[in-house]
Amino acid sequence: MLKLTRKLEYALIALRHMQDKGDTFISAKEIADMYLIPQELLAKTLQQMVKLNYIKAAQGPHGGYRVRKGLTEISMTQFMEDLEGPIGIVDCNINAECIQLENCNIRLPIKKINSNIRAIFNEIRVGDITS
Amino acid sequence: MLKLTRKLEYALIALRHMQDKGDTFISAKEIADMYLIPQELLAKTLQQMVKLNYIKAAQGPHGGYRVRKGLTEISMTQFMEDLEGPIGIVDCNINAECIQLENCNIRLPIKKINSNIRAIFNEIRVGDITS
DNA sequence: TTAAATACGACTATTTAAGTCGGGTATAAC
DNA sequence: GTTATACCCGACTTAAATAGTCGTATTTAA
Ligand code: SF4
Ligand code: SF4
Numbered sequence: 403m404l405k406l407t408r409k410l411e412y413a414l415i416a417l418r419h420m421q422d423k424g425d426t427f428i429s430a431k432e433i434a435d436m437y438l439i440p441q442e443l444l445a446k447t448l449q450q451m452v453k454l455n456y457i458k459a460a461q462g463p464h465g466g467y468r469v470r471k472g473l474t475e476i477s478m479t480q481f482m483e484d485l486e487g488p489i490g491i492v493d494c495n496i497n498a499e500c501i502q503l504e505n506c507n508i509r510l511p512i513k514k515i516n517s518n519i520r521a522i523f524n525e526i527r528v529g530d531i532t533s
Numbered sequence: 534m535l536k537l538t539r540k541l542e543y544a545l546i547a548l549r550h551m552q553d554k555g556d557t558f559i560s561a562k563e564i565a566d567m568y569l570i571p572q573e574l575l576a577k578t579l580q581q582m583v584k585l586n587y588i589k590a591a592q593g594p595h596g597g598y599r600v601r602k603g604l605t606e607i608s609m610t611q612f613m614e615d616l617e618g619p620i621g622i623v624d625c626n627i628n629a630e631c632i633q634l635e636n637c638n639i640r641l642p643i644k645k646i647n648s649n650i651r652a653i654f655n656e657i658r659v660g661d662i663t664s
Numbered sequence: 665t666t667a668a669a670t671a672c673g674a675c676t677a678t679t680t681a682a683g684t685c686g687g688g689t690a691t692a693a694c
Numbered sequence: 695g696t697t698a699t700a701c702c703c704g705a706c707t708t709a710a711a712t713a714g715t716c717g718t719a720t721t722t723a724a
Contacts, residue, residue, distance in 0.1 A: 403537060405681095405711095408682065411623060411639065411643075431699090431700080438632045443682070443684085446702095462692055463698070491536055506546065506568070511662040512537075522646065523646075531639055561669085577714095583670090590670060594723050596669045597669075
C-alpha cells in the first residue's frame with residue numbers, strides 16, 4: 403500500500419550519483435555495481451530517462467550518462483508521472499473505470515486526499531532529493 | 534504506484550453506509566449488493582474490523598454490523614495501519630532489509646517525504662470520510 | 665427445525681512489479 | 695579493421711502483492 407516503485411528509487415539513486423560526478427559520463431554498470439542494483443533493469447530505466455531528455459547518453463567505451471542541466475527544477479510529480487504514469491491513490495482518480503463509481507459514497511473525500519498527496523510531490527523538486 | 538488497497542476502500546464505503554443507518558445492524562450482504570462489492574471479501578474485512586473493535590457484530594437473522602461510537606475520531610493513519618500494516622513509501626521506512634541501504638544516497642530525503650505523507654493521514658480522521 | 669447471518673481459514677486467481685535475455689548499434693583504442 | 699565497451703530496444707519470465715473464492719462451523723430469531 404502506498405509504495406513507490408523500485409524503478410523510481412533506482413532512477414533517483416542514479417541521478418544523484420551522476421550529479422555528484424558533474425559532467426563526466428557514468429556507465430550503468432558503475433552505478434549498478436556500486437548500489438547493487440540489477441544492471442539490466444537500471445539500464446532500461448536510464449534509457450527511459452534519455453528519451454525523456456532527463457539525461458544525455460554517450461555510446462562506446464568510456465560512454466555512459468550524465469544529467470542534463472535543469473533536471474533538478476522538475477517537480478517530483480512530473481518526474482514520477484513521466485516514469486510511472488499518473489498518480490492516483492484510487493482508480494477513479496486515474497481512469498474512472500470502477501463499478502462502484504456510480505454509488506460510491508467516499509469518492510469525493512478520497513479525491514481530496516489525492517490532491518493533498520499530489521500537492522506534496524508538486525512542492526518537491528527532483529533536486530531536493532538528488533542534491 | 535501509491536495506491537490504496539481495495540480492502541480499505543470497501544471498509545470505508547461500508548463504514549459510511551453503516552453510519553448513515555445509525556444504530557441498526559446492517560448485513561454484509563446488503564452492503565455488498567448495494568455497492569457491487571464481492572460479498573465474501575467485504576465480510577472478511579468487516580470481521581477484521583470487529584476484532585479491531587471498530588464495529589460491533591450481531592449474529593443470526595437480522596444480524597449484521599454497526600459502527601461503534603468514537604470510531605470517527607480515529608486518525609486515518611491508525612485506521613490504515615490497523616487494516617493493512619505500516620505505511621512506508623519505501624522498504625526502509627517500514628523495517629525491511631534493503632540491500633541498497635548501506636550505500637543508499639536518497640534514503641534521508643525519501644524519509645522526509647514519507648513523513649509528509651504520514652502527516653496528511655494523521656490529520657484526517659475516519660469521520661472526515663465517512664460522515 | 666429452519667433460514668439468515670457472522671466467523672475463520674485455506675485456497676485460487678489476477679494483476680502489477682521486478683528482473684532477465686537476446687540481438688542490435690555506436691565508437692574509442694589498438 | 696578488429697576488438698572491447700557501452701548504449702539501445704523489445705520480448706520474455708519470475709516473483710510478489712492484491713483480490714477474490716470456497717467450505718465448513720457457529721449463532722440465533724422466527
Ligand atoms: S469510485 Fe469509489 S470505489 Fe471506485 S475507485 Fe473511486 S473511490 Fe474507489
Ligand atoms: S535504503 Fe534506499 S533503496 Fe533501500 S528502501 Fe531505503 S530509500 Fe529505497
